[in-house]
Amino acid sequence: MDKRLKQDVFEEALKSRPLASMPRSITMDVMARIPAKQRLTLLTWSDFALSSILAACIAALWFAAQHLPPILVTKLRIQGILLYQDFLVNSRWLAPSLLFGLAALLAAITIPTLLKMTMDHRR
Amino acid sequence: MAATESLIQRAQKGDQDAFAALVEEHQRYVYNLALRVVRDENEALDLTQETFVRAWTALPNFRGQSQFRTWLYRITTNLCYNRLPNLRRSLNDLGDDIMEEIPETNFNGPAHEFESSETRTHLYKAIDSLDTNYKLLITLRYQSELSYEEIASTLNLPLGTVKTGIFRAKEQLRKSLVHLEESWINA
Numbered sequence: 001m002d003k004r005l006k007q008d009v010f011e012e013a014l015k016s017r018p019l020a021s022m023p024r025s026i027t028m029d030v031m032a033r034i035p036a037k038q039r040l041t042l043l044t045w046s047d048f049a050l051s052s053i054l055a056a057c058i059a060a061l062w063f064a065a066q067h068l069p070p071i072l073v074t075k076l077r078i079q080g081i082l083l084y085q086d087f088l089v090n091s092r093w094l095a096p097s098l099l100f101g102l103a104a105l106l107a108a109i110t111i112p113t114l115l116k117m118t119m120d121h122r123r
Numbered sequence: 124m125a126a127t128e129s130l131i132q133r134a135q136k137g138d139q140d141a142f143a144a145l146v147e148e149h150q151r152y153v154y155n156l157a158l159r160v161v162r163d164e165n166e167a168l169d170l171t172q173e174t175f176v177r178a179w180t181a182l183p184n185f186r187g188q189s190q191f192r193t194w195l196y197r198i199t200t201n202l203c204y205n206r207l208p209n210l211r212r213s214l215n216d217l218g219d220d221i222m223e224e225i226p227e228t229n230f231n232g233p234a235h236e237f238e239s240s241e242t243r244t245h246l247y248k249a250i251d252s253l254d255t256n257y258k259l260l261i262t263l264r265y266q267s268e269l270s271y272e273e274i275a276s277t278l279n280l281p282l283g284t285v286k287t288g289i290f291r292a293k294e295q296l297r298k299s300l301v302h303l304e305e306s307w308i309n310a
């Protein structure tokens with residue numbers, strides 16, 4: 001009997017190992033754990049409730065804005081103009097500050113990956 | 124096979140009965156893989172259960188690139204990695220020598236010996252006494268009947284490492300059988 005045939009017989013012996021029988025079925029256990037584990041629909045009742053509350057808040061704000069006294073509206077406009085002027089004065093610092101903050105954030109995001117790479121490299 | 128695909132599609136849409144049928148169909152295979160690795164019935168049952176719970180959660184992402192059972196094996200092995208932190212390391216330590224052709228294991232004894240139940244029982248015991256990494260590879264290759272490529276994908280290992288590992292595991296089994304043969308001759 002040549003080596004190839006012996007190899008095949010050995011591999012057949014390895015494949016022929018019977019599967020161990022399960023002490024019990026786990027189907028019921030798995031199914032009992034499933035409903036709490038996954039959201040089967042895209043929208044739930046809590047999503048509807050939350051969006052209703054948000055819509056009510058927006059509507060209340062809009063309604064309040066429509067009924068403000070004229071003097072208060074004028075004061076708000078003045079404050080808006082002042083805020084815009086402040087922005088124009090300070091805007092030359094805004095772009096560099098934002099870019100620096102963004103760069104710092106991106107650098108911070110890479111830290112966990114770099115740490116993992118370092119640990120893997122040490123292994 | 125078509126029935127399984129239909130069950131998967133129904134389960135992906137949230138049909139729990141279809142998923143229960145999938146659990147019923149595949150649990151024994153998942154349990155056996157887990158049992159070979161963790162060697163404890165209760166822990167293997169727990170791993171099997173956890174595998175299916177995770178499978179249900181991840182089912183919408185299953186695109187059918189691999190067989191469903193192979194996908195389940197991937198979840199199981201990831202859970203095994205979590206429980207046995209040294210397992211992944213020991214698999215990685217097998218090395219990634221690229222073995223294009225796997226050398227044949229050298230047998231000297233007559234092949235009909237494998238037909239005897241005693242030899243087979245000894246072979247199965249020898250598999251059980253292998254290191255966990257080798258046992259996992261042998262189980263995936265011969266009991267789960269995955270290809271080398273599928274094992275590499277399941278365990279997230281280079282193909283060369285898988286081939287090397289299985290070759291070494293078979294060498295250990297061969298040595299074990301040679302010892303048995305010698306003990307018979309001496310007896």
